[in-house]
Amino acid sequence: MNVFSLFENAVAAWGDRTAVRCGARRQTYRELDAAAAAFAGHLASLGLAPGDRVAVFMQNSLLYPAVLMGAFRGGYVAVPINAKLHPREVGYIVENAAAKAIVEEFKTRNIDPEGYTLYTYAAMQVWSQAVAKAGSTDAKKVMDKIKASAWETVIGNLSFDAKGDIKQDSYVVWKWDAKGNAVEINPKGS
Numbered sequence: 001m002n003v004f005s006l007f008e009n010a011v012a013a014w015g016d017r018t019a020v021r022c023g024a025r026r027q028t029y030r031e032l033d034a035a036a037a038a039f040a041g042h043l044a045s046l047g048l049a050p051g052d053r054v055a056v057f058m059q060n061s062l063l064y065p066a067v068l069m070g071a072f073r074g075g076y077v078a079v080p081i082n083a084k085l086h087p088r089e090v091g092y093i094v095e096n097a098a099a100k101a102i103v104e105e106f107k108t109r110n111i112d113p114e115g116y117t118l119y120t121y122a123a124m125q126v127w128s129q130a131v132a133k134a135g136s137t138d139a140k141k142v143m144d145k146i147k148a149s150a151w152e153t154v155i156g157n158l159s160f161d162a163k164g165d166i167k168q169d170s171y172v173v174w175k176w177d178a179k180g181n182a183v184e185i186n187p188k189g190s
Helices: 003-015 028-044 063-074 087-108 113-136 139-148
Strands: 019-020 023-030 053-058 077-082 150-153 156-158 174-176 183-184
Touching: 003 028, 003 063, 019 028, 023 028, 028 063, 053 063, 063 077, 077 087, 113 139, 113 150
Parallel strands: 053 077
Antiparallel strands: 019 023, 150 156, 174 183
């Protein structure tokens, strides 16, 4: 029995009960299961196979349990990484999770993988600036401000489309297998 088996049992027994709560928002076991299934499908569509490692580097939110359960559902090895860790700590975790090839690939492109923690910092900069402009922490008001403006961050100016997705194509998704082979899943321009 694994963690996902226990989760499936909980969905069957308590599908309409609250599984996760974040502030005033909540998600039932059934809703969490649907989100996990969608994420597992997304990972599979990227070419990941059961046993591949999936690094999870994100802030706590309602999405976090769905990402973990989605990884477990697909048979992937989730490697949760606390977004508050120092860049050297993140590098250590990635290198020791059979991800050394990814770090080496970054370095061959003259990219310091420690810099990727700057994306998290940039997101917090955008959020705090938008809260100030909105005069509120109400998520809808803040998101409306985020989508209506460009934002100065440590990684440069960022802007977002009407859906809330970042307009700049400045990120890459990698997958790696148990042997440490790295594959760039969404090369720039694809």
